[in-house]
Amino acid sequence: MMDESRRGFIGKAFGAVAAVGGIASLIAMKKTWDPLPSVMSAGFTTVDVSGLEANKLEIAVWRGKPVFILKYTEDMKPTDGRNVKIGDHYFSVMIGLCTHLGCIPAYRADQHDFKCACHGGEFTDAGVHKFGPPPRPLDIPPFKLDGVTLVLGEEGPEYKAMMAKAGGA
C-alpha cells in the first residue's frame, strides 16, 4: 500500500501536468486566432514618391483604407504640423476618409482642396477641415521615410514629431 504522502504527491504532480497541457492548448488556440502572416505583412505599404506628379492626387491602400499622397507644387503653401518634406517637395500624407462619415473626398486640383460629395464637407490641401460637417482634419497614418520611399504603418521620427505638435487637439 502506498502511503498518503506519496499518493498525494503523485496526485498533485499528475494534476500539474494536466494543467500544463491545458494551458499549452489554450496558448495554441489563442495563436490560431491571430491574424495570418500575409495579413500582418500587408499592414505595411511602401510607396515610392519620387515619380509622383505635383498637384495630382495619388491614392495608396493601407490596411484596407485609401491613403492620399499629394505632392505640392512650388507655390502651394505647407501647413505647419500637417505636411512632411521629402527631398525638395512638401507632401500631404493622410487617410482619405472624410472624418464626418467616412466617404472618400475628391481632390480639386484647380482649387487645391478636397470636396466630400456625401454631405459637402471641404478640406484644405493639408487635410484641414474648412467647411461643412467634418469635425476634425483628415487623419494622418503612421509613416516612416526611407529616402524617397514612404512606408505606411510604421512610426518614423517625422510622424512622431507631427503627432507631438498636434498634442491634445
Add this chain to the structure above:
Amino acid sequence: MAEFKKADSMLEWFDQRLGVVNFVKVMMTEYWIPKNINFLWAMGVLLTVLFTFLVVSGIFLLMYYKPDVNMAFDSVNYTIMQEVAYGWLFRHIHAVGASVVFLVIYVHMFTGIYYGSYKKGREMIWVSGMLLFVLFSAEGFSGYMLPWGQMSYWAAYVITEIFGGIPFIGDELVVWIRGNFYVSDSTLTRFFMLHVLLLPLAIIGAIVFHFYALRFPHVNNEEGEFFDFDEEAEKYLAGNKKESKVVPFWPVFLSKDFFVLGFFMLFFFYLVFFHYNFAMDPVNFDKADGLKTPAHIYPEWYFLWSYEVLRGFFFEIAGISGKSLGLIAFGIANAIFFVLPWLDRSPMVKPANQRPYFKYWFWFLMADLIVLTVYGKLPPTGANAWVGFASSMTFLVLFAALPFITKAEAKKVGGK
C-alpha cells in the same frame, strides 16, 4: 451484470434499460409547478420553441449559405431568398425569430424582476438566465454579420472598434478579434464559427443548467407565497386536484403553455410573412462596403438601450474622455443585472405591486429603458445627446440606489 427478467410490455422493456417510467415522473407528470401563475409563466416554453425554430431554420440556411465576403450576400439574397424552395421562409423565420426571441427574453427577465424570482434560493436560476442573455446577445451579434450587408459590416466595425478603448492592449486586441486590421473575411468566418457551433453549444449547455437550477428552489408563483411542495403534491396525487396548490408540468402546466404559444404564433407568423422590416433592416440589403459609411448606423432594437448608454457620455468628466466613460458605463450596465440578487437587500419575495418602494424602482427602470431604447435609434445630435446622457446616468443611479431603497423597504415592512 444486473438481472434482467423478461419484460411484459415495450414500456417495461425500456424501463428496465433506461428507467423511463421514473424519468417521465420526475421530468413531467410529477414535476410540480404552483397553480397560482399567469400567462407570463409561459415565456420559458415560448423561448424554448423560438430557440428550436432558430436552430431548425438555421440548419436549412446552413445548407446554402457561403461564409465568404465575396459570396455571402448573394448566397443569402439570391440563392436562399429567391432560388431555394422555402428558402425565403427559413430566412424570414430565422431573422424575425432572432428579433422576437429578445422580446420574449426581456418579458421573461422583467417578469423575474417584478416577482422577485431572483432571490431566496433562486439566484442560480437568475445568474444562468443572465448568462443566457449574454450568450444570445453574442449569437445575435455574430449572426447579424453573416448576410454581409452594410449594417452587418458597420455594426461589426463599430463594436469590434470598442475594444480599442481597453487600456494598453486595446489596439492589438481589436486586430486579434478581427483577424485583420479591418473587418474582413477572417472576421466573417470566425464569427460564422461562433454563430453556428460554439455559441449554440454554449447556449444549449446553459439552458440545461438553467432548467436544472429550477428544480430545488421550485418555480415561483404570483404571490411569492412559500409552501410545501411535497405536501401539495400528496394532495394532488390523492385526487384532491382542486385543493392542491400545485399542478404537474405535464399535462397541466404545458397545456397552458401551448395555449399561450398558439396565440403567440399568430403574432409571430404575422410578422414573419407580413411585417418584418424591423428585423431585416433595409440598409442591410446594400452589400457591405468598407469605404462607404451609411448615414445612420444603429444596432438591432434589443441592443439599443445598451448602445445608448455607450454613447450617452459624449464629454469629458474628471479627466476621463467621453469615449472611455461610455465604455465603462456600458460594461457596468451589462454586468449589473448579474448581481441584482445581491443588490436587492430586502428578503421579500412578493410581486412589485405589493412592495412599497420597489414598485416605483421597477416602473422607473422600465420607463428609463424605453427612453434609452428609443434614443438609441435616433441621431445623437443636439437635445437628443442630452436626453441620452440623462437617461444613461439615471440607469446607473437606479442600480446604485437599489441596495438603499430595498434596505429601507425591508425596514418599513419589518420582519413580516
Add this chain to the structure above:
Amino acid sequence: MKEFKILAVIAALVGITYYGIEPYAHHIMHPEVAPADFSFKTLKNVDTTLAGNVENGKVLVEANCIACHAIDAAGFPQMMPNADAAASYGVVPPDLSSAGRIYDKNYLANFIFDPVTAMHLEGKYTPESGKAFPMPAYNWMSPQEIMDIVAYLQSVSPKVTEGKEANKATFEAACGRCHNMKYAGIEATTPTDSLKTYMGATPPDLSQYIKSRGEHYLHSFINDPQVLLHGTSMPRVGLTEKAQEEVIAYMEEIGDSKKAERETTGLWVMLYTLIFAILAWLWKRKIWSEVH
C-alpha cells in the same frame, strides 16, 4: 381579468417602444419630401400643345440625332460599338426606340431644348466644372420642330405587351446604360471605367434596391434624384408615371420574386395557426377545469 390587464400593459409598453424606434425614428431619419411630379411642370421652355408632324420629325431626327443615337425600331443602327461610344462621349448615348413611349412628352420636348436643365444636373455641368454634357442643347430649334421630333419618336416606339415584357423593356431602356442588375443577368451597356469617370462614382447594382430603398422611396427618387440625394450625378430621367411603375415592378420581379408566394403561404399559415390556437385553448380549458 387580471391576465388581460397584464397583456394590455405589455402591449402598451411594446407599442410605445415600437412606435419610437420604427415609425417615429424613420420619420426623423427620412423626412418627407415633396410628392413626385410627373408633369414636370417646372420645365416650360416648349409649348407642348402644338401638334407634332411625324414626317417633318423624321427629317429632323435623321439630320440631327442619328449620328450619335441608334433607333433600332426605325432601322437606324448604332454608329459605333458601346466601348468606343463610351470612350468618345463618356457614356453610351441611348437608343431612342422606346423614348417616345417611356418618357413624358413635356419632359422629352424640354430635354431636347436643354438637356442639362431637364435632367436637373445644373449643379454638375457648371462653367467652373469644365464639364460639358455630351449632347448639345437644341434651343435654336423652334418649338414646332421640337414637337415634330417628339411626335416622330412616339410614332416609332414599338408596342410592348403589358406586364413582364413591358417592365423589362422599360427598365433596360431607362436604366440599363448605367446600372448593373446582377440577379437579372444585366450588365450596364457603358463599360465600367468610362462610367466611373463620367459619373464620378460607379452607379450601384440595382438587384436589391427594391428591398434596400423600397417602393415609396424609389417612387420619389426616380422622378427627381436631386430631392433625396442632393448633388448626385444621376439625371432626372423623365419617365411617365406608367413607365416608372414598370421600372419598379421589374425591380420587384428581380429583387423580391417570392413576394406573391410569401403572401399566399402567409395567409394559409395564419389560418392554420388560428385553428391550432383555438384547439390549444379548448384543450387547456378541459385540463384546467379539473384543477380550478
